[in-house]
Amino acid sequence: MQITTHSRRSLLLGAGAAAGVLAVGSTGLMRPASASTGFEPTQTMRGGSNNYRPGAPFVERLGEGFWMSGAVRRAGDGAPLAGVRIQIWAATTLGGEREPANHGSVLTAEDGSYRLEMPQIVPNFGQPHAHLAYDDGAFQTVFLRPVMPSASDTSLSADFVLAPA
Amino acid sequence: MAENARSGAARLLAWAALAAAMIAPVAVAATSPLLASRGAPYVIAGLAGAAGLALLLAQPLLAAGYLPGLRAATERRLHRRVGAGIALAVALHVGGLYVTSPPDALDALLLVSPTPFSVYGVAAMWALIATAALVALRGRLGLRPAAWRIAHNVLAVVIVIGSVVHAMLIEGTMGALSKTVLCGAVLAATAVAVVHLRVLRPMRRRRAQAPGAG
Incomplete structure (x- = not known):
C-alpha cells in the first residue's frame, strides 16, 4: 500500500512534463522527494573506482591529442x-x-x-x-x-x- | 598416381587452412599497436587468450578424426595435449589479467564487471575447470562411456560458445577479420563434430544393427 501511494503521488508531482514523468518512472519509488526536479544525482558506475589513486596531482595536461x-x-x-x-x-x-x-x-x-x-x-x-x-x-x-x-x-x-x- | 597426388594436395590444403586459421589471429594480435602501451603480464594475457581460442579449433577436429593423415591413437593423444594447452592458456590469460589490474579481474571473476563479455569468459573458464576435473577423476568416478560423453560434450559446447561470445565482444589486440574467421571456424567445427559423433553416427549404428536392415 505504502509503495503504491508513493508512486501515485510521485506521478502526480511529475505530471505535465514528459521528462518529469520519465524520471519518476525510473527512480520515483526510491526517492520520491527529489523526483520532481530534472537534476538527479549521478550514480557511481560499476567498476568506476577500479585502479583509483586518491589525490591525483593537479595537471595542466597529461599528454596530447x-x-x-x-x-x-x-x-x-x-x-x-x-x-x-x-x-x-x-x-x-x-x-x-x-x-x-x-x-x-x-x-x-x-x-x-x-x-x-x-x-x-x-x-x-x-x-x-x-x-x-x-x-x-x-x-x-x-x-x-x-x-x-x-x-x-x-x-x-x-x-x-x-x-x- | 593422379588420385594419390590429388588426395595429397587436398591433405596439404586442409592442414594449411587449419594452420592459417589458428596462427593468423595470434600473429595479428602479436603485432597489435596496442602492445606498445602494455606491460608484459598484459601482453602475455592477451596472447594466451588468442592462443587458447586458436587451440579450441583443433579440439573437435581431433575428436572427430577429421584431420587427414593421423592415426586414431595419435588424434586421441593430441586431443588430450591440446586440452592441457587450452587449460594452460586460460591460466596465463586470467593470471596475467589479475596481475595487470586486480580490481578489474576480480570484478570479472565475481560476475560484477561492467563489461558484458567477461561473464561469458568466466562461464567458459568454469566449464574448462569442470572438464579438467572430469578428466582427472574419470577413472575414480567410474562414469559409463555414455555419461562421460554427454558430460564432456555439454561442457565443451559451453566452453566454445562462451569463449566465442567473449572474444567477439572484446575490443583488444586481436584483428577483427582473423578473429571472426577463427570464431566462425570453431563454432562450425564444434557443431559438425557434435552432430556427427553424437547424433548421426549413433543413429546410423542403430539402423545397421536393427533386424532386417540393409
Missing part, C-alpha cells in the same frame, strides 16, 4: 559548480590505468565545465574507457566509467550531478 571534458552541476537545481576537483585516469598510449602518469586532477571553471588534454585513450580490458572521480567530501563521492563509442574517438565527455554529502 585526446580531450576529456564535461560539466559538474548541483543536484536539484542544476546550478553549475565552480572550483570542484575532478580526478581523471585511463589506460592510454603511455600505459595502463595503474601508470601514475595517466592520473591527473583538474578544477571546474565558473560555468562548471572541466576539460583535460591527455594521451589517446586505448582499449583496456576489452573496452576503451575512462575513469573519473569526485571524491572531496563536500558532495557525495561519485566514480564514473564512461565507455568510448569508438576506440578511434579523440574525445569523451562525462557529466556529474553531485548531491550534498
